[in-house]
Amino acid sequence: MTPAPRGDASTPVDHGQAPILGPQKVACAHDQQGSGGVLTVEALSVRIRLASGSTVRAVNEVSFALRRGRILALVGESGCGKSVLAAAILGLLPGNAQVRGSVMLTSEDGPADLLRASEHELATRVRGRRIGLIPQSAASHLTPVRTARSQLTEVVRLLQGREAGRVEQLAEQVGLDPADLDLYPHELSGGMAQRVATALALAGDPPVILADEPTAGLDRVLVDRTVDLLRSLADDGRTVLLITHDLAAAERVADDLAVMYAGRLLELGPAVDLVSDPWHDYTRGLMRALPAGGLVPIPGRPPSLTDLPPGCAFHRRCPGECSGDVGLSWYGERAVACR
Numbered sequence: 001m002t003p004a005p006r007g008d009a010s011t012p013v014d015h016g017q018a019p020i021l022g023p024q025k026v027a028c029a030h031d032q033q034g035s036g037g038v039l040t041v042e043a044l045s046v047r048i049r050l051a052s053g054s055t056v057r058a059v060n061e062v063s064f065a066l067r068r069g070r071i072l073a074l075v076g077e078s079g080c081g082k083s084v085l086a087a088a089i090l091g092l093l094p095g096n097a098q099v100r101g102s103v104m105l106t107s108e109d110g111p112a113d114l115l116r117a118s119e120h121e122l123a124t125r126v127r128g129r130r131i132g133l134i135p136q137s138a139a140s141h142l143t144p145v146r147t148a149r150s151q152l153t154e155v156v157r158l159l160q161g162r163e164a165g166r167v168e169q170l171a172e173q174v175g176l177d178p179a180d181l182d183l184y185p186h187e188l189s190g191g192m193a194q195r196v197a198t199a200l201a202l203a204g205d206p207p208v209i210l211a212d213e214p215t216a217g218l219d220r221v222l223v224d225r226t227v228d229l230l231r232s233l234a235d236d237g238r239t240v241l242l243i244t245h246d247l248a249a250a251e252r253v254a255d256d257l258a259v260m261y262a263g264r265l266l267e268l269g270p271a272v273d274l275v276s277d278p279w280h281d282y283t284r285g286l287m288r289a290l291p292a293g294g295l296v297p298i299p300g301r302p303p304s305l306t307d308l309p310p311g312c313a314f315h316r317r318c319p320g321e322c323s324g325d326v327g328l329s330w331y332g333e334r335a336v337a338c339r
């Protein structure tokens with residue numbers, strides 16, 4: 001699901017008065033450690049308070065780094081917190097969400113913590129310019145009364161200040177027929193709307209791209225086209241977070257995989273390693289649920305994020321012996337919560 005954009009910038013994270021993006025630098029532990037992350041998420045937690053009084057623990061102590069020229073695919077079952085994580089990175093959570101941790105974005109100006117940036121800074125310097133978002137349910141993000149061309153032209157003008165040929169160039173990049181640009185959103189197929197949203201996300205040529213389920217509802221040819229586009233963006237030196245429950249697409253295109261369950265990462269590392277030799281029982285279960293793995297579903301359901309059990313949230317579905325560990329332990333380039 002896609003969380004609604006928040007109406008204000010209020011989170012318990014203290015948004016300082018002084019601008020933090022730009023020449024003023026902020027110390028970053030990860031940079032000192034030399035992780036080389038373009039975007040480094042550290043101990044990120046998101047709680048969303050519901051009107052009923054209960055709290056959705058949507059993201060729990062999540063840490064990972066996105067590196068230049070690489071695609072990290074974040075996979076996990078529906079409702080595990082993937083979209084909330086993307087929304088937290090971009091400051092797009094609703095006002096009833098509480099965010100903790102840090103999201104360091106490194107650019108030529110130095111590193112800055114996006115969780116402490118003001119709404120104005122995020123709107124004018126980050127979203128679309130440094131980080132492009134291809135939102136989940138892309139069609140619903142288009143303005144219904146304006147053609148795709150008019151929306152794309154406006155965004156190109158705003159972000160780049162030049163128009164000549166750029167709109168057509170973007171259309172070609174995402175595989176849209178330029179004639180399709182003159183259609184209104186209700187005239188677009190799901191796949192066309194998805195490609196318009198992709199073109200909008202790329203309009204400002206952002207170095208980091210968050211793609212939230214960019215292949216949902218697409219046929220095989222368009223899925224392949226979309227993942228090929230993400231691959232070529234990464235090969236050109238951009239940084240991509242691909243959020244998906246299409247593990248087969250993730251497996252095909254990602255350099256790194258992060259497996260999320262009930263708001264936590266259970267396993268993280270190079271995609272080839274996780275695919276050929278998954279360590280966590282949940283990762284193994286996801287692999288077995290693929291056609292190549294025999295289409296064996298994981299029995300049971302994920303727990304409710306308003307009522308998480310203490311300790312490992314996967315425990316009740318896990319066929320293996322529980323170590324009781326919830327935090328990731330690192331083994332070289334790989335990390336796993338329980339092995």
Ligand SMILES: Nc1ncnc2c1ncn2[C@@H]1O[C@H](COP(=O)(O)OP(=O)(O)OP(=O)(O)O)[C@@H](O)[C@H]1O
Nearest residue numbers: 001003004048058078079080081082083084094305
């Ligand atoms: N605005 C919101 N208000 C309250 N709860 C929300 C809100 N947005 C998301 N949630 C809840 O947060 C949890 C994580 O949702 P999220 O949309 O991140 O899942 P997801 O992994 O992206 O799932 P999907 O694969 O279906 O898109 C869910 O329990 C969801 O109901």
Ligand code: NI
Nearest residue numbers: 001002083136
């Ligand atoms: Ni989602």
